[in-house]
Every structure is written in structure tokens, then in C-alpha cells.
Amino acid sequence: xxxxxxxxxxxxxxxxxxxxxxxxxxxxxxxxxxxxxxxxxxxxxxxxxxxxxxxxxxxxxxxxxxxxxxxxxxxxxxxxxxxxxxxxxxxxxxxxxxxxxxxxxxxxxxxxxxxxxxxxxxxxxxxxxxxxxxxxxxxxxxxxxxxxxxxxxxxxxxxxxxxxxxxxxxxxxxxxxxxxxxxxxxxxxxxxxxxxxxxxxxxxxxxxxxxxxxxxxxxxxxxxxxxxxxxxxxxxxxxxxxxxxxxxxxxxxxxxxxxxxxxxxxxxxxxxxxxxxxxxxxxxxxxxxxxxxxxxxxxxxxxxxxxxxxxxxxxxxxxxxxxxx
Amino acid sequence: xxxxxxxxxxxxxxxxxxxxxxxxxxxxxxxxxxxxxxxxxxxxxxxxxxxxxxxxxxxxxxxxxxxxxxxxxxxxxxxxxxxxxxxxxxxxxxxxxxxxxxxxxxxxxxxxxxxxxxxxxxxxxxxxxxxxxxxxxxxxxxxxxxxxxxxxxxxxxxxxxxxxxxxxxxxxxxxxxxxxxxxxxxxxxx
Ligand code: SF4
Ligand code: SF4
Numbered sequence: 001x002x003x004x005x006x007x008x009x010x011x012x013x014x015x016x017x018x019x020x021x022x023x024x025x026x027x028x029x030x031x032x033x034x035x036x037x038x039x040x041x042x043x044x045x046x047x048x049x050x051x052x053x054x055x056x057x058x059x060x061x062x063x064x065x066x067x068x069x070x071x072x073x074x075x076x077x078x079x080x081x082x083x084x085x086x087x088x089x090x091x092x093x094x095x096x097x098x099x100x101x102x103x104x105x106x107x108x109x110x111x112x113x114x115x116x117x118x119x120x121x122x123x124x125x126x127x128x129x130x131x132x133x134x135x136x137x138x139x140x141x142x143x144x145x146x147x148x149x150x151x152x153x154x155x156x157x158x159x160x161x162x163x164x165x166x167x168x169x170x171x172x173x174x175x176x177x178x179x180x181x182x183x184x185x186x187x188x189x190x191x192x193x194x195x196x197x198x199x200x201x202x203x204x205x206x207x208x209x210x211x212x213x214x215x216x217x218x219x220x221x222x223x224x225x226x227x228x229x230x231x232x233x234x235x236x237x238x239x240x241x242x243x244x245x246x247x248x249x250x251x252x253x254x255x256x257x258x259x260x261x262x263x264x265x266x267x268x269x270x271x272x273x274x275x276x277x278x279x280x281x282x283x284x285x286x287x288x289x290x291x292x293x294x295x296x297x298x299x300x301x302x303x304x305x306x307x308x309x310x311x312x313x314x315x316x317x318x319x320x321x322x323x324x325x
Numbered sequence: 326x327x328x329x330x331x332x333x334x335x336x337x338x339x340x341x342x343x344x345x346x347x348x349x350x351x352x353x354x355x356x357x358x359x360x361x362x363x364x365x366x367x368x369x370x371x372x373x374x375x376x377x378x379x380x381x382x383x384x385x386x387x388x389x390x391x392x393x394x395x396x397x398x399x400x401x402x403x404x405x406x407x408x409x410x411x412x413x414x415x416x417x418x419x420x421x422x423x424x425x426x427x428x429x430x431x432x433x434x435x436x437x438x439x440x441x442x443x444x445x446x447x448x449x450x451x452x453x454x455x456x457x458x459x460x461x462x463x464x465x466x467x468x469x470x471x472x473x474x475x476x477x478x479x480x481x482x483x484x485x486x487x488x489x490x491x492x493x494x495x496x497x498x499x500x501x502x503x504x505x506x507x508x509x510x511x512x513x514x515x
Contacts, residue, residue: 068428
């Protein structure tokens with residue numbers, strides 16, 4: 001079997017890209033849902049907006065560093081190849097990164113924006129053209145909801161793209177199924193939600209019950225959806241052609257079995273699901289009162305993130321070891 | 326799928342290779358010739374010989390299968406390349422334009438025949454070119470010329486007078502893993 005040519009930088013990139021997409025998605029949802037004419041979960045929305053641009057930027061930087069010729073990366077944007085997932089994905093990532101920065105700007109308070117601008121060295125600041133300055137002074141908070149709406153499809157697109165990049169390669173049967181894109185998408189959205197659980201709990205301002213209810217119901221839904229994709233992926237694969245069956249052997253008895261079942265399925269998916277369901281039980285059953293136990297919630301959030309990383313690790317490495325033979 | 330049928334009279338050429346693997350004695354002269362001809366760096370190869378042992382003692386059998394890029398009719402390496410550095414000539418030869426390659430290695434992963442490698446010196450991707458520089462001068466690839474047991478036959482599928490065409494018209498053959506959908510153009514005689 002050949003040596004893998006895509007390694008940890010790509011794993012990180014897929015994870016970070018997905019994480020940003022999830023953060024944006026969850027934040028946009030929190031912005032979009034209204035209560036008495038304003039967004040119902042402003043702290044969640046704001047945290048999502050503040051965090052979203054960074055993972056994807058770091059991930060893209062890693063991807064560029066992983067190129068054999070990093071200084072030529074711009075060539076991607078000068079040759080549009082619509083049949084290449086990487087070409088389409090690069091445009092998508094570019095659009096998403098700019099959008100998430102605009103969204104972050106919209107979620108900053110007026111004073112925060114001013115103080116950020118004040119940090120720009122005097123010489124440069126006075127050179128900002130008046131037209132741009134007028135834009136910067138605009139109260140962008142009215143734009144939050146619009147940006148959230150525009151961002152939904154783009155964030156979902158980025159989440160899907162991280163899966164399609166692998167799924168569209170027919171030479172690697174482990175990836176080349178129509179379930180990988182959804183698997184990566186739901187895992188991405190779930191990571192974003194989990195990251196917000198963690199962020200909100202570490203926040204100075206104590207978390208509200210209704211916020212936790214929002215995040216928990218979202219994350220539980222997403223994990224369940226992910227399970228409903230991972231299981232058919234395995235079952236359908238086992239009932240598929242020989243090449244696919246041989247590819248699946250990577251996680252069914254092969255070198256990635258333990259990582260897949262223990263670290264991804266167990267620690268990264270079922271364990272956080274159990275914790276969240278247990279915490280959420282009063283709401284689901286309608287009996288008892290819903291408390292927040294920060295320690296459990298933090299654990300669950302951390303595990304979801306870990307599981308998301310493991311999923312990418314397994315797919316990137318196991319997939320490259322498969323082929324037709 | 327590419328076929329050996331003849332397209333209209335003076336159609337464009339379509340280069341391919343016939344491999345009579347039964348004649349291969351695993352001398353690796355083709356591998357050496359390719360390395361020398363194309364200055365392939367240490368540690369990576371554009372062609373190689375797959376060895377397979379079968380049967381049970383004492384009825385053992387060793388078979389050798391020359392391998393390289395199949396210059397596919399519908400090459401997935403070209404499809405996934407984000408810059409168009411991987412491309413296919415009208416005559417079917419699949420090449421990498423070194424100046425446009427950013428070294429993302431997507432094509433290496435997307436090739437079902439594992440025919441591509443990351444060049445450790447240029448940090449771009451390399452592969453068999455069917456010795457296009459020789460072909461354009463009217464010569465055959467270096468591996469074909471050098472093979473002492475005449476395992477390899479290079480030629481134009483569209484030319485009914487070519488040795489390659491005649492072999493395919495009269496002998497039985499197979500292509501490797503047609504289920505990849507790539508339309509491989511190395512024809513292995515049975
Ligand atoms: S064998 Fe691989 S490198 Fe050669 S044309 Fe086919 S897909 Fe491309
Ligand atoms: S490594 Fe080079 S030739 Fe291969 S897909 Fe990337 S840019 Fe194209």
C-alpha cells in the first residue's frame with residue numbers, strides 16, 4: 001500500500017473548516033430566531049460570530065502550507081475548474097471567510113468597533129478614504145440577520161465541501177459513497193454547536209437555561225443525524241461491491257478499527273450523546289427540572305469536538321489506504 | 326470508454342500501449358531506461374513491475390506485471406486538478422504542466438492506478454509522459470525501445486496499420502480495473 005500523501009495538516013484543515021461552518025451556522029440560527037423583535041439568543045449568536053472566522057483562516061493557512069508550492073496557491077483562483085472539488089471549494093472558502101469577517105464586524109458593539117479602529121496606527125488611519133470610513137462607521141447591527149441568512153447556504157456549503165473533497169474521489173472506495181458529504185456536514189455543525197457550549201460556559205456571564213436548551217436540542221439532533229448516517233454508511237458498504245467491502249475492512253477489523261469504534265463512535269459520539277441526553281432528560285420527558293451542570297456540559301462539548309477530529313483523522317488516513325485491487 | 330474501433334479516416338491519433346506481460350522476465354530494464362530518459366529522482370518511479378506469486382508448492386508460479394500510468398480516456402487525475410496543471414493532449418497523453426502545479430497532491434490521491442508521485446526535488450507532481458518528447462519526434466517511449474523481451478508495444482489506436490492495432494484485433498486482452506470508470510489505455514494481452 002502506498003504511503004499517505006495527505007496527512008495531519010489536511011486533517012486539521014478539514015476539522016477547522018468544518019468547525020467554522022458549524023459555528024457560523026449555529027450563530028446564524030441563534031440570530032435568526034427572534035423573540036420580541038430581537039434575536040432570542042444574543043450571547044450565543046455573538047460568541048459564534050466572534051469565533052467563526054478564526055478556525056477556517058487557520059485551516060486555510062495550513063492547507064496552503066501543505067502544498068508542495070505554497071507560493072503558487074493563487075493559481076487556484078486564476079484557473080476555474082468546475083469539475084474539481086478543490087477549485088469550487090477554494091472559492092467557497094474564500095467567500096465564507098470574508099462573510100464571516102463581515103458577520104463578526106456586525107456583531108461588535110459600536111464602542112468595540114471604534115476602539116478597534118483606534119488601534120490602527122495614526123498614519124494609516126488618517127489615510128482611510130472617507131467613503132470607506134463611512135462604511136466602517138455604519139451601525140452594522142441591523143445587518144446581522146441578513147448576514148445570517150446569506151451565510152446559511154454558504155456555511156452549509158463549506159461543511160459539505162469538506163466531505164465532498166474526499167467523497168468525489170472515485171479511486172478511493174472508502175470515501176466514494178454518497179454519505180460522506182452529509183456525515184462531514186452534520187459532524188461539522190455538531191462541532192460548531194459543541195464549541196459554543198464550551199464558549200458559553202467559559203464566558204464570564206452565566207449561561208441561561210434557555211440558551212442551554214437551544215444548544216442541547218441542536219447538538220442532540222445533529223449527533224443523532226450523524227449516527228443515522230454513519231450506520232447506513234457501514235451497513236450499505238458491507239452490502240456493496242468487493243472494493244467497498246475491502247475498504248470498509250479498514251475500520252471493521254483493519255488498522256483503524258479501535259480508533260473508529262472506541263475513539264470516534266464511543267468517546268466522540270455515543271458518550272457525549274448519552275451525557276447530553278441525560279442532562280436534557282427533564283425537558284424530553286417533561287418531568288423534573290432542567291439544571292445545568294457545567295462540568296458535564298463542558299465534558300460533552302469537548303468530547304464532541306474530539307470526535308469530530310477523530311472522524312477526519314480516520315477518513316483521511318484510512319481512505320488513502322484503500323483502492324481497487 | 327475508449328475502444329480500438331477506428332474513427333473516421335485521418336482521425337486524431339490516440340496513443341496507447343499493449344503489454345504482453347507473459348513475456349516479462351522482470352529484468353527492470355524499462356524502469357532503468359525511464360529513470361535515465363526522464364531524470365526521475367531517487368525514490369520515485371514512473372513505471373514499475375508488480376510481482377505476484379501464486380499456486381502452492383511445488384506448483385508455484387510467479388507473474389510479472391509492468392505498471393505505469395494508463396493514460397486513461399477519462400482521467401480522474403485531470404478532473405480533480407484545481408489549476409488545470411494536469412491535462413490531456415488530444416492524442417490521449419496525460420501530462421502535468423509543471424509551472425501550474427501547486428503540489429496539492431489531489432491528483433495522486435485521485436489516480437486509481439497509483440501512477441503519480443510527489444517529486445521531492447521540484448515539489449510538484451510527476452508521472453509517465455509516454456515520453457511525449459520522443460513520441461513527438463516519431464520515436465517510441467524509452468521503456469518500449471529498451472525492453473529485451475519485447476513486452477511493450479506502443480502505437481496509435483486509430484491507425485489500422487500499426488502493430489498495436491493489429492495485436493488488439495487478433496489477440497485477447499484485458500484492461501486493469503475498468504470499474505474505476507477511467508477508461509485505462511494499457512492493454513494487457515492474455
Ligand atoms: S493512470 Fe492515473 S495518472 Fe494516469 S491518466 Fe489514469 S488517472 Fe491519470
Ligand atoms: S498536485 Fe499539481 S497536478 Fe496534481 S492536482 Fe494538484 S495542482 Fe494539479
